[in-house]
Amino acid sequence: xxxxxxxxxxxxxxxxxxxxxxxxxxxxxxxxxxxxxxxxxxxxxxxxxxxxxxxxxxxxxxxxxxxxxxxxxxxxxxxxxxxxxxxxxxxxxxxxxxxxxxxxxxxxxxxxxxxxxxxxxxxxxxxxxxxxxxxxxxxxxxxxxxxxxxxxxxxxxxxxxxxxxxxxxxxxxxxxxxxxxxxxxxxxxxxxxxxxxxxxxxxxxxxxxxxxxxxxxxxxxxxxxxxxxxxxxxxxxxxxxxxxxxxxxxxxxxxxxxxxxxxxxxxxxxxxxxxxxxxxxxxxxxxxxxxxxxxxxxxxxxxxxxxxxxxxxxxxxxxxxxxxxxxxxxxxxxxxxxxxxxxxxxxxxxxxxxxxxxxxxxxxxxxxxxxxxxxxxxxxxxxxxxxxxxxxxxxxxxxxxxxxxxxxxxxxxxxxxxxxxxxxxxxxxxxxxxxxxxxxxxxxxxxxxxxxxxxxxxxxxxxxxxxxxxxxxx
Numbered sequence: 001x002x003x004x005x006x007x008x009x010x011x012x013x014x015x016x017x018x019x020x021x022x023x024x025x026x027x028x029x030x031x032x033x034x035x036x037x038x039x040x041x042x043x044x045x046x047x048x049x050x051x052x053x054x055x056x057x058x059x060x061x062x063x064x065x066x067x068x069x070x071x072x073x074x075x076x077x078x079x080x081x082x083x084x085x086x087x088x089x090x091x092x093x094x095x096x097x098x099x100x101x102x103x104x105x106x107x108x109x110x111x112x113x114x115x116x117x118x119x120x121x122x123x124x125x126x127x128x129x130x131x132x133x134x135x136x137x138x139x140x141x142x143x144x145x146x147x148x149x150x151x152x153x154x155x156x157x158x159x160x161x162x163x164x165x166x167x168x169x170x171x172x173x174x175x176x177x178x179x180x181x182x183x184x185x186x187x188x189x190x191x192x193x194x195x196x197x198x199x200x201x202x203x204x205x206x207x208x209x210x211x212x213x214x215x216x217x218x219x220x221x222x223x224x225x226x227x228x229x230x231x232x233x234x235x236x237x238x239x240x241x242x243x244x245x246x247x248x249x250x251x252x253x254x255x256x257x258x259x260x261x262x263x264x265x266x267x268x269x270x271x272x273x274x275x276x277x278x279x280x281x282x283x284x285x286x287x288x289x290x291x292x293x294x295x296x297x298x299x300x301x302x303x304x305x306x307x308x309x310x311x312x313x314x315x316x317x318x319x320x321x322x323x324x325x326x327x328x329x330x331x332x333x334x335x336x337x338x339x340x341x342x343x344x345x346x347x348x349x350x351x352x353x354x355x356x357x358x359x360x361x362x363x364x365x366x367x368x369x370x371x372x373x374x375x376x377x378x379x380x381x382x383x384x385x386x387x388x389x390x391x392x393x394x395x396x397x398x399x400x401x402x403x404x405x406x407x408x409x410x411x412x413x414x415x416x417x418x419x420x421x422x423x424x425x426x427x428x429x430x431x432x433x434x435x436x437x438x439x440x441x442x443x444x445x446x447x448x449x450x451x452x453x454x455x456x457x458x459x460x461x462x463x464x465x466x467x468x469x470x471x472x473x474x
Contacts, residue, residue: 149295152177153187153333160191163211164204167366167381170211172218184216184223186296186331189230190338197349205351209359214366217406225402226302231356233347235305237397239424242309246320246343251276254321255340258328259283276344280328280336293330301327301339357392358385360402364410374411384410391417393426424460 156177163175178185192212199205209231216227229235236242255276256263261283269279304327308320327339341347361384365373373380387410391401395417404416419425430453433439 152185153295156185156188157191157333160188160195163192163195163208163215164199165207165211167207167210167214167362170214172211172215175211175215176219178219180219182220183297183299184220184227186298186301187333187335188212188215189227189298190333190335193338193347193349194334196351200350202351202355206355206359206362209351209356210362210366213360213363217363217367221406223298224406225398226299228356228360228398228402230298230302230305230342232353232398233342233345234398235302235309237399237423239396242306244305244309244343244345246308246324248276248344250317250321251324251340251343254324255280255283255328257321258325275341277337277340280331280340281334283336295332296327296330296335301342305342354389357388360405361385361388361410364388364405367406367409377411387411387413390414394418395420395423396426397423421462424462427458 156175159175159177162170175188177188189212192208196205196208199208212231213224213227216224235244252263252266252270255261256266259266259280266279266283269282270276273279273282304323308323311319311323324343328336331339338347362381365380365384373383377383388401388405391413395401397420400420401413401417404413408416
């Protein structure tokens with residue numbers, strides 16, 4: 001059964017399932033007029049109406065509806081100004097009710113910890129708290145690496161004088177400021193060169209070179225070939241014909257660009273000092289950069305030198321200059337001085353390649369893995385130096401001699417490094433003697449031939465299986 005009540009001011013419709021007494025009192029002056037913009041007729045829930053209640057003391061259903069609507073609107077306005085985090089906590093409560101009226105009612109009963117007793121909401125600070133551990137961390141890991149590298153350089157400069165000790169009293173771990181397997185810093189080689197340049201005695205220089213090579217063997221044996229080549233001021237065996245091909249003009253241009261100077265300034269300093277290496281060191285020490293490049297290593301310098309030597313064709317000089325400039329920018333301390341001297345092939349530190357070969361043989365003797373000499377050897381150090389020199393005159397290739405020393409030792413070196421087709425042997429040099437008697441005593445029980453020595457050009461002709469001839473003039 002349907003019951004309708006309508007007047008000329010108000011209109012309300014109810015849907016019920018049984019006859020009811022009139023629900024709306026005649027004195028309904030508190031209702032909104034129908035033409036009001038806030039009036040919206042909505043169906044009411046039966047749970048909000050009680051037909052048996054006293055309408056004079058209990059608000060009407062429409063009053064309850066409008067009251068709940070006002071509370072809902074107020075709650076929405078307050079929640080819209082609250083943070084998203086608070087709103088999510090209300091929406092994600094485990095007792096959700098699809099009925100908005102009951103949801104609002106239950107929300108009113110819940111205690112809001114963010115609202116004080118006076119009804120004023122406390123501001124919520126959603127900004128994340130600073131992490132103390134992160135604040136303690138350095139802002140850039142590279143700065144730490146650079147700092148540790150600078151400290152290592154200072155430590156290396158303080159320990160480099162230990163290379164002057166006698167090889168029998170020297171411990172490679174006393175000088176090495178890098179980890180085992182780590183690339184050998186080029187600064188270590190430069191400081192060793194600087195130490196040698198201040199010495200004049202051949203024995204002391206040999207000891208320094210021997211201890212330097214022993215340090216490389218003990219820490220990074222893979223860098224020994226590059227170290228020996230740079231100490232010999234070479235980039236390849238002589239018969240390969242691979243040379244840097246860098247003139248002073250190209251070096252001056254690269255130095256001027258790397259140090260932020262003009263070529264005329266560099267030339268003026270070169271004229272005063274007479275050494276481009278000293279000019280490079282003085283110019284480089286006055287420069288400062290926003291970011292330090294990675295420290296130079298022996299293998300990086302050697303590989304760059306080989307790339308410079310192999311450059312050819314169009315713009316080859318420009319490419320060589322750029323490679324030199326990249327090395328100079330990364331160089332520190334005394335590295336620029338010896339970089340320039342190595343590029344000029346004028347190391348000028350007072351030791352020859354024969355001294356390097358003797359030191360290499362002695363360093364191989366002190367290598368723990370292959371240090372036991374044969375029983376018939378009276379002076380192992382002298383004998384080792386002699387063996388290395390003899391082998392180098394037959395096979396002047398460090399790429400083959402150094403690995404053989406590391407794997408088999410110096411005593412078996414003549415067995416693994418002998419005459420090789422395509423590799424010219426060293427020229428026979430005259431060895432002066434005091435008389436014929438000395439020659440006969442030296443060649444006892446040995447057949448020998450004497451011949452006249454003619455001045456002129458000597459050649460080595462080698463025939464291969466493919467009928468090609470290799471000719472090398474010495």
